[in-house]
Amino acid sequence: MAEPSPELVQRAQAGDPAAWRQLIEEQQNYVYSIAVSLLKRPEDAADLTQEVFLRLCQVIGSFRGETRFTTWLYRLVVNLGLDSLRRRGRWKEAALGDAETFDVPDGDPLVDPALIADRRETALRVREVLNELPTAYRLALTLYYFRELRYEEIASVLNLPLNTVKAHLRRGRLALARRLAVTQAEEVS
Amino acid sequence: MNQDKPARPHDSWSDAPTQDGSESVQQQDSEHGIGLSRPGDETTWTTLDRILTTALVISPPAELSARLVRIPPPVIARHRLLGERLLELALLLMVVLGAIGLSTVVSGLAMGLLWPGVLDVLQAAPLLLDSPLATYYQSLVSTLLEALATLLLIGLALTRPRRGLSPGQPRPSGQS
Numbered sequence: 001m002a003e004p005s006p007e008l009v010q011r012a013q014a015g016d017p018a019a020w021r022q023l024i025e026e027q028q029n030y031v032y033s034i035a036v037s038l039l040k041r042p043e044d045a046a047d048l049t050q051e052v053f054l055r056l057c058q059v060i061g062s063f064r065g066e067t068r069f070t071t072w073l074y075r076l077v078v079n080l081g082l083d084s085l086r087r088r089g090r091w092k093e094a095a096l097g098d099a100e101t102f103d104v105p106d107g108d109p110l111v112d113p114a115l116i117a118d119r120r121e122t123a124l125r126v127r128e129v130l131n132e133l134p135t136a137y138r139l140a141l142t143l144y145y146f147r148e149l150r151y152e153e154i155a156s157v158l159n160l161p162l163n164t165v166k167a168h169l170r171r172g173r174l175a176l177a178r179r180l181a182v183t184q185a186e187e188v189s
Numbered sequence: 190m191n192q193d194k195p196a197r198p199h200d201s202w203s204d205a206p207t208q209d210g211s212e213s214v215q216q217q218d219s220e221h222g223i224g225l226s227r228p229g230d231e232t233t234w235t236t237l238d239r240i241l242t243t244a245l246v247i248s249p250p251a252e253l254s255a256r257l258v259r260i261p262p263p264v265i266a267r268h269r270l271l272g273e274r275l276l277e278l279a280l281l282l283m284v285v286l287g288a289i290g291l292s293t294v295v296s297g298l299a300m301g302l303l304w305p306g307v308l309d310v311l312q313a314a315p316l317l318l319d320s321p322l323a324t325y326y327q328s329l330v331s332t333l334l335e336a337l338a339t340l341l342l343i344g345l346a347l348t349r350p351r352r353g354l355s356p357g358q359p360r361p362s363g364q365s
Contacts, residue, residue, distance in 0.1 A: 020262035032249035123244035
């Protein structure tokens with residue numbers, strides 16, 4: 001876990017350059033991953049990541065330690081990302097609570113993904129397939145897997161009801177498995 | 190980085206009914222015959238979990254990392270700290286002045302009530318205590334205390350953290 005220590009956050013709040021730099025270095029992978037998950041395009045994700053840290057610089061003083069720092073930071077990422085989507089007119093993607101109409105293709109989802117290719121190639125393929133999922137599913141899966149956030153924390157970050165988050169995770173995982181299966185079937189044929 | 194962490198047990202994926210129609214997901218799962226807890230599927234889902242854990246963490250480009258570390262540390266926080274220290278100093282000064290003012294009154298009373306004999310001997314003392322200078326000093330101290338209290342209140346009002354929405358949190362519906 002890369003949850004920064006309270007001391008590190010306090011030092012960063014006080015303007016300690018070393019602490020600030022450490023905080024950026026520790027969190028940039030996660031912030032960028034969420035940004036990619038939201039915006040898909042790497043260039044947009046890079047802009048959002050930079051915007052997040054610039055904004056963090058302005059508002060870190062208001063962090064009072066009432067939640068985990070990462071939960072607070074990821075909420076900032078998601079909110080700025082959703083604002084960015086809305087500015088670009090991508091309203092549908094920004095509606096995180098409305099992903100039920102997503103069409104899950106048929107296919108056996110129980111294909112062993114390890115058989116698809118080697119690990120690295122598989123990771124790339126999984127990312128491609130992830131990009132086809134609705135933003136809500138993709139984002140929920142991202143938060144769930146790479147930081148092991150609790151359901152309640154994911155709900156807090158996404159500003160969604162707990163049960164909606166659970167449904168997004170379940171459906172997203174199922175849709176991902178099915179799409180991977182379809183991809184593999186297409187390659188075999 | 191936690192890419193090497195073991196995959197989560199995924200029995201929690203189907204651990205709660207939902208309010209928003211996810212019952213249909215359970216039903217959908219049954220229709221396709223792919224219940225997540227079906228025996229024998231464990232390895233497959235575990236593998237998928239592991240792959241997802243690896244695939245979802247993406248390192249930012251080196252150029253972006255270089256840009257990020259050039260972002261200067263928060264300056265506002267430093268100003269805030271300075272403001273808080275100034276307030277502390279003002280408080281301390283107020284306490285010191287108050288203590289001096291109070292000690293003047295107390296020592297005057299003590300000398301006047303407890304040691305009248307001493308005062309008789311030190312004939313100059315009553316003159317000093319009743320002198321216009323002492324009265325002037327006491328009123329000066331109380332004026333300073335009032336002024337500092339006013340400044341303190343203004344300072345507290347200005348530096349009090351805002352309550353309400355978190356940074357970047359979307360406003361309630363109806364506002365953009």
